[in-house]
Amino acid sequence: MKIHKYDTVIVGAGGAGMRAAIEATKRSRTAVLTKLYPTRSHTGAAQGGMAAALANVEEDNWEWHTFDTVKGGDYLVDQDAAEILAKEAIDSVLDLEKMGLPFNRTPNGTIDQRRFGGHSRNHGEAPVRRSCYAADRTGHMILQTLYQNCVKEGVEFFNEFYVLDQLITETDGIKRSAGVVAYELATGEIHIFQAKSVIYASGGCGKFFKVTSNAHTLTGDGQAAVYRRGIPLEDMEFFQFHPTGIWRMGILLTEGARGEGGILRNKDGERFMEKYAPVMKDLASRDVVSRSIYTEIREGRGCGPEGDHVYLDLTHLPPEQLDAKLPDITEFARTYLGIEPYTDPIPIQPTAHYAMGGIPTNVQGEVLADNTTVVPGLYAAGEVACVSVHGANRLGTNSLLDINVFGKRAGIAAAEYAQSADFVELPENPESFVAEQIERLRTSTGNERVAQLRRELQETMDANVMVFRTEQTIKTAVEKIAELRERYKNVAIQDKGKRFNTDLLEAIELGNLLDLAEVMAVSALARKESRGGHYREDYPNRDDVNFMRHTMAYREVGADGTETVRLDYKPVVQTRYQPMERKY
């Protein structure tokens, strides 16, 4: 075991982690721990763009952007945070340009902008061009640009280090962050990082679904690590299902495809979104489009022999436009489906995409231990966090924005805190939880296998807590997850070695997914209304009287060691906008 001491430790090197690192490194001695090489992070998969009311191509302003964000989130958004997001968007895009990001350009050389779902002029009048983009690889360019600037600033990375535990020490009745425990993939060694500030930027947890746009490595390690230590998770029932994943594979085809004029069609060739969203049509917000697709499928208008998908039609767009604006996604269709998008429509289905919920923070990125109390020295930003700017449903292009705005804020706040704070004493035997977990898995002689449990988990999640949910389906999921958690105790691995033991890490990642799946299902069961990404067929309307509030889920351990999820609620911050019915 090795012990390291840093002012600031950042967990994760995606967009949020590296944006934070650029700020924190200038102000404090900083280490970035990441399970992947920084440029492998899933921010690189983002395609469509990053929202900011630059008004480079048409009239726009941050107030309209705030409104769209609040409405898109079905009014569960904290409006103070949304206002910061929309206001600071402009500088955060300009920051990236100055760092070197090669945005597409307008004829007069400024950053070009395009339409995206849910973004409108003047409070819903018509779609607006607000998304700044670099072809359909905006996330790739953001990730590369941030890494390049980390190289420039000399940021210190610990690559292929898996953070598996959060260290908390209680002094004067206050829970404080003392550091983290990490496992080094190359050697199997355990490292303790004592730090004045810790920032979680470890991304999402979409891998508990089967059809997903998320990478294999998005297993919610950060959320699980803090949850196990008594920190609540906020709004975990809200998960976004993106309308256009490649049929059966889940690989994302950006909404930018519809922003460029692509149309969704059912088996009769009908442009069905006209029925569900007369104004915004194919560019209505994602939850609305995903439900419309499944409604078409359920009512027998799906395509293919099994009627289980619809088409994304780009055939009316000029090939030059597809080559210039959507080169990567058209190549995905060719590579993975053998389809030529110039001439043939692409089979698609909704795909599990984005966790709106996560570790609760305030607008400085400080993590909350309950509805109001901050955990000194603990921060979170990016998809792992819940500020909450996305509420019940995130608008496209608002996450690349979120990771930049709140990544930067968390980086500054954490480093400034570290400048004035002292190290918190480490708990006794800080490595014990991780050491025991590893030892148990390495020596287990049980008969359960990781891949089998993961498959069963993904199947139950897809079947029961996806686009449509009912009391019955969610209960089925809750029971199944409980069974899987029980069986997980008997999981065994085949690789007993120390070197690059990815067999072991997949087992640990599955444990995290199971914890988070339980939180999600239990939170969903209690929310007896429909709002944004959470749609209950048995409660199809939004219920502002009883449910205009954030869910806060806590892990409770009984005297006999049984674990349960305890739910509490937190008020939504409302400033300018009164809840209205959401129409597109």
Add this chain to the structure above:
Amino acid sequence: MATPVLDKDAAGAPGPSSAESPYITVTFRVRRFNPEVSAEATWEDFQFEIDPKERVLDGLHKIKWDLDGTLTFRRSCAHGICGSDAMRINGKNRLACKTLIKDINPEKPITIEPIKGLTVLKDLVVDMEPFFQAYRDVMPFLITKDTNEPTRERLQSAEDRERFDDTTKCILCAACTTSCPVFWNDGQYFGPAAIVNAHRFIFDSRDEAGEQRLEILNDRDGVWRCRTTFNCTDACPRGIEVTKAIAEVKRALITRRY
């Protein structure tokens, strides 16, 4: 070597079901190495059933998840954008997640080896550090000399933006560098990926450190080592014209115009 086979029902893997099953039987012949077990690398055959429209990466997962958990490789995104899983598949560098089994002659055993020229650490995992060091050595970040930052964005025409578009696509997968015979013979050579990333800045109209980067590449281990074998261009999963980019850097070194 015999393939360890688990009881299929116990593994519960989706298997062939109906008569007109799309599944075929394939053999993956994988180069294995684990210094914790033996100092020697060996070949191991795995035979299993799979839909040939699936990716080589899906096949590797089938092995790891249902047959032999010790098989070790890197991967993340599974659709060709993170650069984790470059490997030598039937003798050619490719991304396992971007190669469909049906496209690589599955009637014969499919050979899978780690990329060449970097130290193998375990099975298909190599030490990427020298590769990233060469990348960092070309100063892969925008350098400008202006003392006052502009308040708005810097302007760039669409034509100037187009000039370096191709080389911005790089995902640092190392398929090019590890397909290069010059790199195999001498690991000191910067390699095509580092040159591609230098190109991305040299030809960016906003950048003002082109001269410095060119000097770095003028080094003994720089662009002049390139023999124009085109292996790199063939290997690049992003379709970057790597050899062309290297040629443009060579030309810029001669004319000092870029």
